[in-house]
Amino acid sequence: MHLGPDQPPLLVDAITAGGGRLTGLNDADAVVWTGAPSDFPTLPTQVRWVQLPSAGVESWFQSGVVDADSDRVWTSAAGAYADSVAEHALALLFAGVRALPGQLAATSWDQAGFGAQVRTLRGSLVAIVGCGGIGRALIPLLSAVGAHTLAVTRSGRPIPGAVETLPAERTAEVWGRAHHVVLGAPATGQTKYLLGASELAQMKSTAWVVNIARGSLIDTDALVEALTEGRIGGAALDVTEPEPLPDGHPLWTLPNAIITPHVANPPSALAPAFAQHVSDNVSRFARGQALAAIIDPASGY
């Protein structure tokens, strides 16, 4: 099993703990990759499994690293970071619903003004559009605060804990129904600009949209227009298009926009979570079990 290009001790330990043995690339039957697509080596034919370090893998397809043709298995880190990202999503949703942007900027006590803006999540319906690993981790948090989840997945098979699960082709129904929307879908051709002008127009005037997935899910120009006109409650974005968001972009200063610079899964949480994922997958590989987070070249994630 080859670990490269870096060999952080946490991952060396994770591979050993999973029952793996480190080798050079030419002797490896599996590769755990810690670098970028641009550094990816040409693989010897005997490599049967590659573990990539990121949860979203569109750049690994675009760069041609993931080969759809061989019977090699590719796994992402999807799900490994779900807990931290779900926590960030709830923190952002709370920040919006509890009117924190205005209160953090205030320099005077305005109980009547902010009291009229602060809302509760209790009893509200939160749509999770693209309810994968992050969405599944978010549902119990929403349930704990008394909110209900309306899940949207590709298949529409019922997600545990959601009050209702819709298939992707019925996504249009959720914009007007949900009190708030969390976007958790992968970046594919089908999900590009999932939330655009017509979807924003259907959302409730107090609704917040939280994006912790990929910037391409939102038509940024349409969002800026909706926020400028105050047509929805607000938007809290950990991912943007373009990303990084350039200096001077209107989203930086709109009072109903919250930007966090792709930090839902910060370094302090990332390394241990990826190590745990690698250890689990190495152990499964050694025992011939199905790996977690297998990439489907046909669907692109």
Next chain:
Amino acid sequence: MHLGPDQPPLLVDAITAGGGRLTGLNDADAVVWTGAPSDFPTLPTQVRWVQLPSAGVESWFQSGVVDADSDRVWTSAAGAYADSVAEHALALLFAGVRALPGQLAATSWDQAGFGAQVRTLRGSLVAIVGCGGIGRALIPLLSAVGAHTLAVTRSGRPIPGAVETLPAERTAEVWGRAHHVVLGAPATGQTKYLLGASELAQMKSTAWVVNIARGSLIDTDALVEALTEGRIGGAALDVTEPEPLPDGHPLWTLPNAIITPHVANPPSALAPAFAQHVSDNVSRFARGQALAAIIDPASGY
């Protein structure tokens, strides 16, 4: 049963739903009061129960309204607002731990800088000092995000869901142990300046303190000094001393302070929660059952 000085339809309905019948004050065996201590009437002797509208009742003692001598029963709204206040406490704790003050003020993409500041609540130990109704409502929310609760109560009797419960006389142990601290104690002589310079000095350098109870629990000058010197992570305060916090106070502009102007239980959540509480207590009164949130004149809450 008398309702006064205002008679909002929501409360008229709540009393009727609880099995009560509205009368004038002179014919009442019970009073549901919606006003301030300063408007409180002299009670006819046959009034056996008074329901006050607030959760914290120190002003009702200070004004001499609550009579310790009679065998009349007084109830507060303690617990009625617990869900909304617990939600606010979690929103404030998340805002601190996820470094939202700095990110909301930012106008440039700084993934490395904020990525180093963002933390997770997962696995952390959160002390709830004064773990009453709000604390009990907060514990399942903390559990859902993978945080552990260290509860402090007067008696120290184990609180369900807390990993440990300490009696008030052992409060000194929590400041250094907890990753974060939520203050939920009532305002009494014993709890004044519960968190002062020496307690702040024991807290972890990344710890956030959240106060959703009463401003008098914190020595504000000592807190400002600790925040100015960056000795703790930060403070998120829904209540302050003095309150309202005056314009120009350093807490308004310290980058590691979050002020919300006593809006943890906003009007949109308050009225229905109080109505439910009244309905429940009227029903209990009618059936001769023990009332909820009975005030103990000896302890002052």
